[in-house]
Amino acid sequence: MFDKLVNPKSVAVVGASENPMKIGYAIMKNLVEGKYDGEIYPVNKSATSILNIRSYSSLKDIGKTVDLCVIAVPASLSLDVVKEAVQCKIPFIVLIPGGFSETGKEGKQLEETISLIIKNSGTRLIGPNTVGVYFPHANLNTALTPPDRVCFPKSGSISFISQSGALGLLTMDSISELGIGISAFINLGNRIDVDEIELMKYFKSDQKTGSIAIYLESVHNGKEFYETLKDVNRVKPIVVIKSGRTTSSAKAASLHTGALGTDDRIFQGMLRQAGVARAYNEVELIDYARVLSYSPLPSGKNVAIVTTAGGVGVITADYVSAAEHGIGMNIAPLSPETKNAIKGSIISFGSAENPVDLTADGSIEAYDSVLSALQEDENVNIIIAYALPQTPKMNMGIVDVISKYCHAKKPVIVGVIGSKLGTELIREFERRQIPAYPSIERVVNSVRALYDYSMFRNGE
């Protein structure tokens, strides 16, 4: 359905430019510096080459098959380009410019005219008013932001659909720091043709997609949206941010996208019915998408905690068991066999109760024995393992130890606190698709998201 969008063999950029102040420059830069290895066809009426690539005066002038056409000319000029792209039977258009329904009556009219041209043609359109699309596995980046401003994530397993462009770009920039990867980014913009419903259906059977993260300000086809969420979520877990929760913020969302809103309590109930995790901000969005993509599902709500810092263990136990400022799950009661096994491998003043505290003496070998015992204990459904850099016996080897157990039968969610070695640890966990988070609260909230999803999958 979207194969030629996600994996195009050739891309035309209409409005390509060598002027660094123009969007058509940034898009060309991102394509070239992103090492896109398909054909690039810059289209510019007055140039013969752009960034040393032969340029064409029009789409028709290219005379070869084009899979994806990125339009980076102003809204007023875009209508003719869309018509030409349809005539050239180009399967996908990314219509970058703003200046459509979000600006008023005239823009809305232009948008409706373009909708009519696209409708019943063989061409599909993303946008308008979009920052573009990014598919890292294909090295395809049509974003309008210059690469010296923001980072783009490496290839991963989260497919990210965003109604807002800037929020999408900034979120991708933020997660890049920890080496978090994505499988796709699509900014829907004004969403006159391709929408989140179709994309979810596509990602449902996309091999690269492990989970789907969606940012929305409005929904335009409620029933179908709900049915699709519920259906796709059974196969590929979905996380949704829906902004405009209050009357006053809904007004802001409506100004931004021109759509009318639903009582947030109904939206909340709908997500619960569909078993979909709700995130309230961009950090939670990617946190939950990672745990849902990387982890096996727990078979219950009993959590075991392993730490080398007593305080971290106790705060985590608070968060796990408390209903307020917490997730209302259980601290697993460890079996006598587990406790004995743990006692034999940790220092005498450590704790063989849950939370298991290896103390500052904790070595990587001891950690290994503890995790092994917890994996065997039937009272334990989920393990929170802290990889903390403050003690002398701890080093990057902890990543190997924890990874041994991460893709086993029980989920292991990792907490890392700190920056120097800490960031390095998270990047290394991420490289192995192990969910690791830089704060206690983010660890436990991700545990809850995973547990809730397991309940949905079990029909509870």
Next chain:
Amino acid sequence: MNSAREFIDEIKTKGKSEFSIKTALKNMGILVPRSFIINDISEKLDISYPVVLKVSDESILHKSDVGGVKTGIGTFEELKNQLSKMKTLFPNSQFLVEEMVEEGIEIIVGLSRDNVFGLSIMLGMGGTMTEIYHDVTFRLIPVNRIDCNHMIDEVSIGRFTGNGFRGHRIDREALINFIMKISSIGEVGGEFIDQLDLNPIKIADSKIYVLDAKIIGKL
């Protein structure tokens, strides 16, 4: 026992008055207090006191705001007295005399329409506190038993299930069956109903009484 389809048909033929909605609910196997429609009282009614007297008129949606509800009427004499007072307020209306249901927790169940998602069902604690504590939850129509369980646990109603709370108990299965019935009304009547308010409902163990009912829509 009537189906949801028959409920809709019954409202269509008999109107949207409180009495006709309640009769239609009763025919679906839902409990409503024993009641009579009266214009005047000549002889003693076969009813247990205390009773409530209400104006019964489709055009009056907020009866208590306009003095159209009198609760706690203890004797036949008092009822006659209250009826004549109410008749001066509403000379062209009929009246409903209804046995009072005093036992139980007050809850609300309703259907309402959203422009994007269509009909949804609402469950909440009753009384004025509901709005203050946001003690309500919604789901899209239709719901299944899992949805009902989640809904019950998302509001304080869940605390009254199981062994109950301070002497009050709600039977979870009975409430689930009730919610499913109302959901089925929304499912078959989706194109006709814009809003259905069952408020208040009194629930004690497995006895669920609908005390007031309103419906808005193209019926």
